[in-house]
Amino acid sequence: xxxxxxxxxxxxxxxxxxxxxxxxxxxxxxxxxxxxxxxxxxxxxxxxxxxxxxxxxxxxxxxxxxxxxxxxxxxxxxxxxxxxxxxxxxxxxxxxxxxxxxxxxxxxxxxxxxxxxxxxxxxxxxxxxxxxx
Amino acid sequence: xxxxxxxxxxxxxxxxxxxxxxxxxxxxxxxxxxxxxxxxxxxxxxxxxxxxxxxxxxxxxxxxxxxxxxxxxxxxxxxxxxxxxxxxxxxxxxxxxxxxxxxxxxxxxxxxxxxxxxxxxxxxxxxxxxxxx
DNA sequence: GCTTCTCTCCGACAAATGTAGTAGGATTCC
DNA sequence: GGAATCCTACTACATTTGTCGGAGAGAAGC
Numbered sequence: 238x239x240x241x242x243x244x245x246x247x248x249x250x251x252x253x254x255x256x257x258x259x260x261x262x263x264x265x266x267x268x269x270x271x272x273x274x275x276x277x278x279x280x281x282x283x284x285x286x287x288x289x290x291x292x293x294x295x296x297x298x299x300x301x302x303x304x305x306x307x308x309x310x311x312x313x314x315x316x317x318x319x320x321x322x323x324x325x326x327x328x329x330x331x332x333x334x335x336x337x338x339x340x341x342x343x344x345x346x347x348x349x350x351x352x353x354x355x356x357x358x359x360x361x362x363x364x365x366x367x368x369x370x
Numbered sequence: 371x372x373x374x375x376x377x378x379x380x381x382x383x384x385x386x387x388x389x390x391x392x393x394x395x396x397x398x399x400x401x402x403x404x405x406x407x408x409x410x411x412x413x414x415x416x417x418x419x420x421x422x423x424x425x426x427x428x429x430x431x432x433x434x435x436x437x438x439x440x441x442x443x444x445x446x447x448x449x450x451x452x453x454x455x456x457x458x459x460x461x462x463x464x465x466x467x468x469x470x471x472x473x474x475x476x477x478x479x480x481x482x483x484x485x486x487x488x489x490x491x492x493x494x495x496x497x498x499x500x501x502x503x
Numbered sequence: 504g505c506t507t508c509t510c511t512c513c514g515a516c517a518a519a520t521g522t523a524g525t526a527g528g529a530t531t532c533c
Numbered sequence: 534g535g536a537a538t539c540c541t542a543c544t545a546c547a548t549t550t551g552t553c554g555g556a557g558a559g560a561a562g563c
Binding site for chain 3: 380419422
Binding site: 504505506507508509510511512513514515516517518519520521522523524525526527528529530531532533 | 534535536537538539540541542543544545546547548549550551552553554555556557558559560561562563
């Protein structure tokens with residue numbers, strides 16, 4: 238019961254996305270970006286979200302000249318991974334296969350993505366064929 | 371503000387999974403399966419979860435001879451899809467490509483799954499090459 | 504120096520979710 | 534038919550998350 242695995246709420250994720258997309262920012266910056274994205278929240282709301290994110294170790298802050306500057310401590314890929322893992326665990330008891338098949342069946346891809354996909358599959362094949370790691 | 375899009379909590383999802391895996395069940399059945407899976411909750415907790423799921427229209431119940439029998443009203447695939455869509459929207463503003471690539475890169479697959487994957491990619495390729503649907 | 508603005512800190516509150524207890528009706532078992 | 538059992542309904546409470554207001558400290562203008 239020591240380290241609790243914190244989750245990200247929707248509002249928190251939106252804040253994190255601002256940091257991913259625009260780099261380090263103050264509360265006021267984040268607020269401006271949130272507004273631009275259609276999330277109309279109060280200044281203190283943005284502040285609370287950033288504080289909570291910091292408490293959960295998703296961001297860190299530095300006291301610059303005037304106001305605190307927040308920056309992400311986790312990458313978008315990392316969060317994606319974690320969410321996918323949770324999804325896979327929750328829905329398929331850890332088997333990622335069905336999920337991927339689902340995704341490929343139902344989503345649209347660009348030719349480039351298909352190529353990349355093919356590339357990855359090829360790599361998987363190789364791993365599978367010579368299991369001496 | 372008419373129809374709220376309800377979310378599924380973790381505990382609720384566990385209950386839904388029991389119904390997916392074992393078919394229609396009473397509160398007691400569900401409880402037994404939850405216990406078997408390591409989720410040690412009280413009878414009334416299972417009951418509350420089922421009630422809430424019904425209120426959210428994820429399950430429905432029929433009064434059989436003795437106790438209510440609950441059954442899922444949504445498929446696992448449907449829920450998966452919805453969650454994936456949310457994930458894609460939240461993290462990549464709707465672009466599924468990066469997500470799939472992530473998944474394939476980081477998860478493990480059985481040879482069978484790799485084959486199926488290859489099959490799907492082939493189909494995608496074909497679609498992409500002769501765009502006359 | 505005083506007013507004003509802006510920032511941080513702290514507290515607050517509602518909704519959703521996880522968890523469970525109690526009351527009372529229905530069923531079953533002698 | 535009374536005791537034990539099982540079911541449902543209702544209530545309750547803590548935590549997490551989304552949202553924000555007020556108090557007080559430091560900046561800035563005049």
